[in-house]
Amino acid sequence: MLRRLLLARLLDLAVVLASVSVIVFAMIRLIPGDAVAIMLGANTEVTPDKIAALRAQIGLDQPISVQYLGWISKVLHGDLGTSLWTGKPVLDEIVLHLWPTLQLTVLALVVGAGLAVPAGCVMARLRGGVADAAMRVATVAGLTIPSFWLGIVMILLLAMLAPSLQLLGYVPFWQDPLGCLSRLALPAFALGLPILANLSRLVRSAMLDALGQDYIRTARAKGVPERGIVYRHALRNALIPFVTSVGIMTGYLLGGAIVVEQVFAIPGLGRLILGAIAERNYPLLQATILLVTMGFVVVNFVVDLLYLAIDPRVRA
Amino acid sequence: MARISFRALLMAGALALAPVAVGSVAAQAQVLEVAVDASPVGLDPHRATAFSTFQIISGTIYEGLVAVDKDLRVKPGLAESWTVSPDGKTYTFKLRAGMTFHDGSKVEAADVVSTFNRVLSKDIASPLASRLAVLEKAEAADPLTLVLTLKEPSAPLLISAGTIAIVPRSMEAEKEALQRAPIGTGPFKFKEWQPNGFVLLEKNAAYWRSGAPKLDGVKFNIVPESATRQVGLSSGQYSMLPNIDAATALQVKGKPGVKLDETLELAYSFVGVNTSRPPFDNVKVRQAVNYALNRQEIIAAALFGAGVPGGPLSPALKDWALPVADFACYKHDPAKAQALLKEAGFTAPVAITINVLPRQDIRDMAQVVQAQLNKAGFKVELKNQELGQFIQDWRNSNFDMFASTNAGSPDPDDYFFRTFRTGGSTNVFKYSDTKLDGLLDSARAMQSQPERKKAYDEAQRILACDGPIMHVAYGQLFTGLRANVTGFEIIANRSLSSLGDVAVVK
Numbered sequence: 007m008l009r010r011l012l013l014a015r016l017l018d019l020a021v022v023l024a025s026v027s028v029i030v031f032a033m034i035r036l037i038p039g040d041a042v043a044i045m046l047g048a049n050t051e052v053t054p055d056k057i058a059a060l061r062a063q064i065g066l067d068q069p070i071s072v073q074y075l076g077w078i079s080k081v082l083h084g085d086l087g088t089s090l091w092t093g094k095p096v097l098d099e100i101v102l103h104l105w106p107t108l109q110l111t112v113l114a115l116v117v118g119a120g121l122a123v124p125a126g127c128v129m130a131r132l133r134g135g136v137a138d139a140a141m142r143v144a145t146v147a148g149l150t151i152p153s154f155w156l157g158i159v160m161i162l163l164l165a166m167l168a169p170s171l172q173l174l175g176y177v178p179f180w181q182d183p184l185g186c187l188s189r190l191a192l193p194a195f196a197l198g199l200p201i202l203a204n205l206s207r208l209v210r211s212a213m214l215d216a217l218g219q220d221y222i223r224t225a226r227a228k229g230v231p232e233r234g235i236v237y238r239h240a241l242r243n244a245l246i247p248f249v250t251s252v253g254i255m256t257g258y259l260l261g262g263a264i265v266v267e268q269v270f271a272i273p274g275l276g277r278l279i280l281g282a283i284a285e286r287n288y289p290l291l292q293a294t295i296l297l298v299t300m301g302f303v304v305v306n307f308v309v310d311l312l313y314l315a316i317d318p319r320v321r322a
Numbered sequence: 323m324a325r326i327s328f329r330a331l332l333m334a335g336a337l338a339l340a341p342v343a344v345g346s347v348a349a350q351a352q353v354l355e356v357a358v359d360a361s362p363v364g365l366d367p368h369r370a371t372a373f374s375t376f377q378i379i380s381g382t383i384y385e386g387l388v389a390v391d392k393d394l395r396v397k398p399g400l401a402e403s404w405t406v407s408p409d410g411k412t413y414t415f416k417l418r419a420g421m422t423f424h425d426g427s428k429v430e431a432a433d434v435v436s437t438f439n440r441v442l443s444k445d446i447a448s449p450l451a452s453r454l455a456v457l458e459k460a461e462a463a464d465p466l467t468l469v470l471t472l473k474e475p476s477a478p479l480l481i482s483a484g485t486i487a488i489v490p491r492s493m494e495a496e497k498e499a500l501q502r503a504p505i506g507t508g509p510f511k512f513k514e515w516q517p518n519g520f521v522l523l524e525k526n527a528a529y530w531r532s533g534a535p536k537l538d539g540v541k542f543n544i545v546p547e548s549a550t551r552q553v554g555l556s557s558g559q560y561s562m563l564p565n566i567d568a569a570t571a572l573q574v575k576g577k578p579g580v581k582l583d584e585t586l587e588l589a590y591s592f593v594g595v596n597t598s599r600p601p602f603d604n605v606k607v608r609q610a611v612n613y614a615l616n617r618q619e620i621i622a623a624a625l626f627g628a629g630v631p632g633g634p635l636s637p638a639l640k641d642w643a644l645p646v647a648d649f650a651c652y653k654h655d656p657a658k659a660q661a662l663l664k665e666a667g668f669t670a671p672v673a674i675t676i677n678v679l680p681r682q683d684i685r686d687m688a689q690v691v692q693a694q695l696n697k698a699g700f701k702v703e704l705k706n707q708e709l710g711q712f713i714q715d716w717r718n719s720n721f722d723m724f725a726s727t728n729a730g731s732p733d734p735d736d737y738f739f740r741t742f743r744t745g746g747s748t749n750v751f752k753y754s755d756t757k758l759d760g761l762l763d764s765a766r767a768m769q770s771q772p773e774r775k776k777a778y779d780e781a782q783r784i785l786a787c788d789g790p791i792m793h794v795a796y797g798q799l800f801t802g803l804r805a806n807v808t809g810f811e812i813i814a815n816r817s818l819s820s821l822g823d824v825a826v827v828k
Contacts, residue, residue: 037710091363093498102517158549165557174550174559175543176519271357271545273518280546281361281518286710 008314015307019300026299027081030292031074037286042066064090077292086296087289096293099278106176107267107274109186111259113194118201119252125202126209126244127236133214141206148203153262157196157269164192176272193270197262201255208251212244219243245316253309257302351538352826353522354807357545357560361518364501367487368441368448373816377564378521378542381819383424384487384506387415387434387468388480389819392585392811394639394732396480400429400488400507400530401468410475410769411458415468421530423490424504424511431462436491438483445497452740452747453482475767477774478735509535509822518544529822536809536825555580555802561826563802565816567683568628571800579805583812586630586638587799588730591687593676594791595723598752601674602722605788606666611723612651612792613659614698615691621795624686628798634785635734635778636796638814642734642775644782651787659698670699677705677715677724687794688725719750728791732815734778738762742785751790758784 042060061067065076080087086096125141132138161173172188179186216222217240225239264276275294282291360374367384370376381389389399401415421429438460441448456479458471472479490505504512507530510523524539543560545551548570554560556577563570574580593611595602602608617631631652635643646652663670674695678688685706692702707715715721730737740746743762744754758781765777785791801812809823 037708092501099517154547158553161550161553161557165553165559172559174545174554176516268547269550271519271543271547271550273516273544277518277546284709 011310011314015303015310019303019307022303023296023299027078027292027296028074030295031077032070034283034286034288034291035070037283077289081293081296086293089290090287091285096290099290100275100294100297103273103275103278105178106272107260107263107276109179110190110193110197110263110266110272110274111256113190114198114201114259114263115252115256117194117198118255119205119248121198121202122205122209123241123248125206127213127241129206129210130213130217130240131236133210142210145203145207148199151199152265153196153200154265154269156199157193157266160192160196161270174271176274189270189272193266193272196269197259197266200262201258205248205251205255209244209248212247213240216240216243242316246313249309249312249316253306256305260298260302353539353541354537354562354821354824354826355541355543355560356562356564357543357551357554358564359544359546359548359551361544362515362521365504365512365515365521366500367489367504367506368437368446368450369501371449377816377818378523379504379506380487381508381817382510382523382540382821383504383508383512384489385508385819386485386487387417388484390481390485390732390813390815390817392813392820394588394814396484396732399484400434401484404480406769410477410767411472413470413472413479414463415470417466417468418530419466421507422528423507424526425490425492426528427490427492428465429488429507430465431468432465433491434468434488435460435462436494437486437488440489440494441486443495445495450486453486457483475769477766477768478733481731481733482736510537510540513539520544531822534822536823537821540821555804558804561804561807562810564818566800566802568626568798568800569682571628571798571802572626574802581803581805583801583803583810584628584798585812585814586636587797588636588638588732588814589727590632590636590730590796591624591684591725591727591794592791593688593691593723593725593794594751596719596721596751597754597790598719599722601666601668601672602790604666606662607668607672608790608792609651609787610659610662610666610698611695611700612649612787613653613655613662614695614700615792615794616654616694617652617794618654619694620687620690623690624683625795625797628800629795632793632796634782634789634791634793635737636730636814638796639730639732639734641771642778644779648783649786656694656698663699668699671696671701672699673701673703674722675703675705677707677712677721679712679724679726680707680709681727683797684725684727691725691794716750719752730815734774734781735762735766738778738781738785739766741791742789753790755784755788 042057042064065073077087088094089096089099092099129138129141164171164173172185173192174189176189177185213236217236222235222239225235230239260275263274264280267274267276268280275298279291279294281287282294358374358377360372362375362378363372364370364375365379365383367379385399387399387401388396391397400417400421402418404413404415406413417429417431423429438454438457440446441450442454456472456474456476458473461469463469470483487506489500493500493505502515509526509529509531511526513524514522521542522539525535525537529535545554551560551563552570552573555563555574558579563574571582575582595608595611597603621627621629621631630637631646633644633646633649637643660670663672676688676692678685688704692704695702716724728741739762740748742749742753742758744759761777761781765774765781768774768777786793799812799814799816801810803810806827808825808827809820811820813819
């Protein structure tokens with residue numbers, strides 16, 4: 007079973023990556039405006055020879071199909087290319103920007119997914135009460151408030167309440183663990199809140215669904231205490247849609263991270279991608295999107311593995 | 323068991339949510355936190371084209387033979403004095419004794435010579451090379467004496483060549499090293515660059531000017547979101563927002579603990595036209611545009627009132643600029659514009675397209691220009707372009723008219739020569755006027771200031787009404803500071819060279 011799943015997933019990965027590589031490669035070249043024109047700047051002294059020389063140096067004078075084949079064959083050999091602007095291997099730049107985003111995403115998942123389970127359970131148990139209604143209203147608010155707005159409001163508030171707190175920018179965890187966490191707490195919250203709202207609603211309805219099942223009645227009949235029913239029997243069954251959503255949310259998180267990194271001045275992948283688009287940094291953008299896609303496919307694979315752990319029926 | 327784990331979950335959640343209240347504020351060295359909007363592209367002063375790079379490096383890490391003071395006049399830099407031969411073709415610079423680069427090596431005339439070689443080298447392909455085009459040779463007469471021989475007299479040389487950043491001679495053939503690890507002579511030396519995060523400079527304890535720098539370091543935080551920069555300044559996370567426009571300045575104005583420094587810009591906003599194709603190949607149509615513009619209205623609408631109408635030179639250049647009252651066509655007169663169009667043989671409405679630089683103040687300006695021109699016999703379509711596309715059209719002279727901004731400089735030659743002279747490197751307007759060419763050429767060779775002034779007065783009169791650029795406004799430039807930051811002087815060329823004298827009082 008596991009082997010078949012692995013094989014299917016690997017095939018998926020290959021197909022997805024191949025199509026993404028073509029799409030990315032074509033799309034960035036379809037954006038009007040030329041890397042060379044931007045590189046040389048608007049106010050410097052530029053001659054047509056200079057432009058032609060630079061185009062040739064980068065390989066932009068070749069037909070696009072030739073460019074693609076050259077790029078993809080290098081990628082298959084493990085060479086993702088060098089940044090047009092800094093001349094450094096793009097992999098170095100990506101790794102550098104990956105850490106802040108990874109930390110932010112994980113923290114946001116802790117906030118979003120971690121709190122969603124207890125929140126959803128509480129809502130399900132208190133179904134119909136005032137508390138349930140209040141929490142559902144709160145989740146709608148959480149779903150609709152844009153992260154960037156929430157981020158700015160939180161910066162303003164905390165800057166007034168605790169001016170000495172370092173809120174903006176990024177320091178690596180190993181340099182200053184507390185400074186790192188205090189800087190990442192707000193963005194993680196801003197990023198995680200919509201997920202928390204979304205997932206807690208999902209857990210609530212899945213729990214209500216599960217609690218109405220026959221096996222719950224059986225458990226009650228044999229005298230299992232109420233808490234045991236909720237957390238051991240119902241929750242386990244409610245977790246399957248939850249885990250699926252968490253996988254999808256990870257993709258959402260990467261998109262949201264672009265905006266939140268911008269607001270909180272965090273040097274992560276989102277900033278790298280935006281910068282690469284603005285500069286028409288073709289190799290950097292291609293490699294980054296390819297790797298992000300790969301990450302997304304891998305996360306979904308992990309989700310599939312989690313099904314196996316949660317639901318014995320899948321294993322059969 | 324279930325009870326415990328549920329509690330534990332809640333606890334964990336609460337911990338994750340609680341803002342880390344402990345903070346990490348250690349009493350530490352005095353580092354000025356500056357917030358800038360864009361990441362530098364590299365830190366090599368001879369290869370950079372981006373303003374985001376110059377803002378961080380010039381006058382802080384790097385210095386030239388001369389510097390520019392806040393009144394835009396030349397003052398000694400690494401050279402303590404200089405003399406010019408009577409024929410204007412030999413410049414002799416005397417360097418200060420005892421200066422060192424950040425790598426510890428001595429600053430000598432030979433370093434200046436190899437710096438100039440580096441700028442001129444094909445391999446480095448420096449955008450500054452044209453500044454040295456007039457240079458015949460550079461020689462070190464002795465370790466502290468530099469002699470520049472020119473092919474022909476060149477009045478702008480002192481500023482154009484004199485402000486080129488001097489680097490150690492060991493860098494002459496190094497193409498990449500300075501991009502990541504700059505070595506200069508300035509009050510601050512490079513410490514760390516976290517890409518998209520920050521550039522950190524630390525105090526250069528061996529700086530040649532005694533008493534400077536006062537700070538232990540400067541940290542340029544790269545903060546792309548303007549709301550975040552403003553909040554950061556208001557809350558004290560950042561102590562300086564350098565070179566901000568009126569819109570941003572208004573946002574932080576009057577906030578407790580924030581002060582603003584301001585000066586008139588050297589850069590100007592304008593609409594430029596293509597003089598190689600109708601209708602703007604006709605000088606009367608260009609004049610008509612000038613009459614159609616109501617510059618005060620544009621300044622009120624697009625610059626929040628923070629700016630002045632200006633001619634071809636910034637009013638900040640008090641020694642050079644003519645008052646706008648001297649330019650007849652600066653009087654707002656739509657009827658006259660219509661009449662000129664008729665004289666030129668066009669029947670209104672004359673359809674034109676304006677390419678618009680993607681910058682908020684320019685977009686705002688273009689909309690007002692559109693409305694004003696439409697009232698004066700034109701029919702204007704605005705084309706809001708993405709930067710790459712805009713630059714491409716700009717470079718290929720693929721436009722009727724475009725709205726944009728041009729940088730200025732302390733010397734008039736830099737405003738005019740490359741932009742308006744026939745065949746000039748940024749003369750995308752394809753403008754050509756023999757009389758103007760003559761004036762610009764001869765002004766380069768003149769030594770005496772009154773004589774040069776006369777030539778540039780004449781040039782300003784030609785360009786103001788008949789030229790390919792309709793100058794609109796010189797904006798007010800601001801720097802936002804925390805109230806406890808002292809010693810900063812804003813300079814219209816946007817240089818942060820006064821950071822060496824900045825201190826933060828507790």
